[in-house]
Amino acid sequence: MNSCKLFASRLLLLAVTAGFITVSCTKKEKVDEKVLAQINDLKVTEAHLEASFLKYYYKSGQSLKPSYSTKANILDAEFNTYVMAVYARDEGLHETVDARQMQEMIRRRVLNEEFMNREVLSAVEVTDNEVRNMFVKFNTVLRASHLYAPDKKTADALYQEIQAGKDFEELAKEVFHNSKLANSGGDLGEFTVDEMDPAFEREAFKLSIGEISKPVRTAQGYSIIKLTDRFTKPVLTEYQFARKKDQFAYFAEKQKKEIAKRDHMYDFLAQLTIDEDMLEELWKSISSNITSFVSADPEFYRRKKTREVLAQAEGFTLTQEDFFKEAFLTPDANRSNITGKKTLENFIKGIAYRGYLFEQASNAGIGQVNDVQASIKQTYIEFLARKAETSLQEQISISDDEIRRKYVTDKEDFIKPLEINLARIIVADQEKAKAIVEKIDAGASFSAMVDEHTINNEERLRGGRLGFDYINNYGFLSKKLADLQPGDISDPLFYQSGVYHIYKCLGRKEARQLSYTEAKKRVRQKILNEKLEDLREQTIESVKAKHDAIMNMERLKKITIQI
Template identity: 30%
Template sequence: MKALSLALVGLLLWSGCRSDSAQRTLLAEGPGVRITADAFREAYLDYLLRTGLSDHPRLRRLFLEQMIQEALVVYEARRQGLERTPAYQEEAQAVETKLLVEAYARRVLYDTVQVREQELAEAFVRLNTEVRARHLWAPTRAAAESLYARLQAGASFEELAAEVFQDSTLARSGGDLGWFTFDEMDPAFEDVAFRLQPGEISPPVQTAYGYSIIQVTDRFTRPILTEVEFAKKRPLLERYLRFRKQQAAREACARSLADSLQIRFYEATLRRLYARIAGRVVQETEADRDDWMQAPLLTFGPAARRVTWTVADFREQARLTGAAHREAAARSPEALKEFARGLVVRHVLAERARTAGLHRTPDFAAARQQALDRWLYQYVRQQVQAEAVVPEDTLRAFYEAHRADFRMPARRAVWEILVPTEAEAHRLQRLLATTDFVALARRYSRRPGAATTGGYLGFVTQEQLGKLGPAVFRAREGDVLGPLRVADGYVLLRVGAWQPERPMTLEEARPLIERQLKPYFARKRWRQYRATLMAQYAERITRYLSRLDTLCLTPSTDA
């Protein structure tokens, strides 16, 4: 956010510009290319805000070339029939649902959002303030409340961070996040952190990632803040705060709607669904799977018009969300419930928007086309870059030059049983006297895939094991360690064979070398692809550079 403000003066005023009818004025045209002044202005201003760069004629021309290249990539993708692929059709469904919810929010919620002068002044101070804080994270409110109670009872951030964080840096540093400023953290986290005094500890705070308990350890505010600086940054701050308040209004609306819909779950189905996601379901017949897909999962709506979703309905709705959301839903049964509630709310809002005919407006059609064009561009880019190959002679030369750097660290074979409570871990520990570790892992471990692997984690390094590493590497082959506290519950670990450190062979080092070198060759291949397209269509693209150079960046002056 600090970088964004640097471009403010340069983008607000551009000397020598003239008015234009932006929606009709073309800056470039050709096959698949139709870049209007209005489209350029919107994209270019966003670029300046994101990068902190200042407006300049040369930068305008470079940015126009980038827009032309993107349009040609999309044009070629459509010409080759990519919009007829299942991946495109699925994305079109997801985009339409997302835009319907956005259109409904804009119509019902956004007009009521106002940014007060006091909020602008507070944001300006935050923009010039840096805060250092540490936190403890928990996936659920109950777990967060338990951590908070332990802090109140005298436990330290350091000992609790070592328990809750799998990230070794956070675990060792007591959850220290370092210095941050305005718009660098989750909004809910930021609001609390900026209001805390150094040393003060917050109660659990719900964020987009779970729950955090925050302690500010230091803060610094630039001592001289002038009215002139505030006036320069005011338009940017107002735009940003309006966006944040719109997002907050959407979240509040979603929570209120979820409550009013009275969403109820079939708990047995939910538990079975989570078990399948976690990989703890035994092999089923095709008939069993078909029956399972039709099992009712949840109901919602008024008593007279309750709607029931089966597992198949849930999967269809979940398919239209991003991979990150689906992965978050797999963390726990509670997270899965929250994910399902969000799907219901999204579905209801989209249906309300559709009933109101919001999908028939020109603005909706334009937004849909723009979103799908962006997706096509990224899809083609990923496909082209994925085809990049590190030449064999380059790979071998790199290995020979850096052979000493490629070493296989010492590793231990490890099996794991993960359970939610210490009492359950002790019960399984007692069962080990008469039952095989692998059999217990298959039956009881909550780790995804344990039913198949028997809890086998493979040969792992001490670093991969985090805080458990030293104990595992001191153990003898065949020892069972635990119960040990981890972020997801309690584990029992069976320690197996030892593999000492040794040099890597070329084949073992190959994935590491490819990971290091492939980004260069992927970027090179992508540049070549775009250059080929530009050369193919060069004579059919017309640019109106005099219009570009004199374009006003403030649309209010357009005729």
């Protein structure tokens, strides 16, 4: 079995078993004892290997063992990324426009993230009291309604109407186009920790039943929240807290950091002013050349060189030239969202904030820090490796005859699996789940139970209906769900800590053999994957030989990874 197959089966599927990869050095020379593998200037060190192992260790649910075969698989995978990056350089792929663009995008992103970590997030501390509050929240289920507004002006106007005595439920009918939200007073159903926008969640937990919040800024706009119910488990013990204290601390810190990041951005945007005349002129220029703008046509971007100020905040200016430079370094998907002056204005705000962070990071000398430079280099190497794989893929040709032969010889691989149409109720308590099943068995409507009890608000708006999906997409629940027939209700199924699922089968489409026409794309993809794997392996071995790559497997045997 080749190294690519071995790595995919043992690490990506996170089921490492006994195995061995034989890798020989192609050049016999003394190597730095801390370097396990090297090609040109790219080295996999012991520290690199250990960090990579820990990454897979936590992905595996802490089940991965640091055996020699596991370490060899990880070393092979990490080093092959470097080898593929060298191949990309050999082929000149690093000199293309998109490669240069990506290199600068990576540099800016890493610097911005490092500035945010150092200047904003490093100041975030979580107290023991906040961790204990998170423990209580994890054992609490809220139910709330809300009124949505796209901007602060609209939100403030709604809040003034509430203060003047207008009924919350009546306002919901005016605000929402969705009939379910409009007719339920904006009811969002039940929810608990990490199921809502962090700012929404933080404010909702502060409210008493019946209390209405002031407008809360979220990632989607603004919400005015009305708490309608709260249930906290009556018995919470010190043992329960101690057993999962790290988990509660993680969520408390995660939420606090997310809010700190937003507050930093909001503070900047509150100072930012955009020149209205320049905005109008910019929109006319972009709208008349929208295809060139979205596709980042270099010729279009080169023509835009004015130094007129488009936007400014205290200590920061964004010229039209700066705007086009930042826009060029923005993913196509973000540029394609610009459909009018308002979306362009929001795009400028995002560009300005990103430019501000980069300017601050540069002024602070963050780009000169060794660890930051190493992070930029590593991220770019990974990009080049992916680009090399794409290049190899483009070299592969597949005929219709090959596809037909593969379909005939491997017909058993081209089966359309069972599809099942399910509705689901998600609750946070096993006893509550059992009580719901008993009510359904006694004649209660499943959809009514969804509406009343599920803690997933998106599913609640759909009546819990999930639609047809392949049974294997339900993971470890697949076996328990595969036998459900239309009309059947499952027992409460444990999903994860504090989460139970109840399913109703609404329909089935049994597994069947795919026809050649149906299977053709899948057959072609399978052939492509096989050819690409072989070509990738050949390329890696060829590049290793060409550049006298070194792998120190004897040193690898002596390394002990501490978990």
